[in-house]
Amino acid sequence: MQVGRCYDHLGGVLGERLTQRLLDLGWVTPDPAPGVTPIGWAGLQELGLNLGPLTASRRKPVAFCLERHDGQRYAHIGAHLGTLLQHHFLKSGWLESSGDHYELTPAGQEVLRRLGVSMEDRT
Numbered sequence: 001m002q003v004g005r006c007y008d009h010l011g012g013v014l015g016e017r018l019t020q021r022l023l024d025l026g027w028v029t030p031d032p033a034p035g036v037t038p039i040g041w042a043g044l045q046e047l048g049l050n051l052g053p054l055t056a057s058r059r060k061p062v063a064f065c066l067e068r069h070d071g072q073r074y075a076h077i078g079a080h081l082g083t084l085l086q087h088h089f090l091k092s093g094w095l096e097s098s099g100d101h102y103e104l105t106p107a108g109q110e111v112l113r114r115l116g117v118s119m120e121d122r123t
């Protein structure tokens with residue numbers, strides 16, 4: 001499956017669905033200030049994500065982006081967490097770089113399935 005990019009984070013359908021799932025799980029919160037919750041900190045670390053850079057950087061930890069692509073709008077996690085997620089997905093072999101987009105690998109599909117992120121086409 002082809003996965004979009006938005007700057008240095010995951011965009012497109014995957015970015016949007018992953019963001020929605022992380023919100024549903026209570027791992028990230030948009031209000032009162034975007035951030036990773038304590039349960040999200042534990043859950044993301046369980047996936048192998050090192051969140052230390054979120055507190056050691058001047059970069060905004062969490063933000064929500066709205067990307068426009070092919071006439072569609074995709075809301076997804078940006079800022080530092082968005083970058084950490086993208087790098088972790090690539091480093092873990094869950095995504096492979098393919099020109100201006102990514103390809104979701106079978107291992108990536110399995111991780112998303114375990115998280116409860118549906119990548120099935122919705123019509």
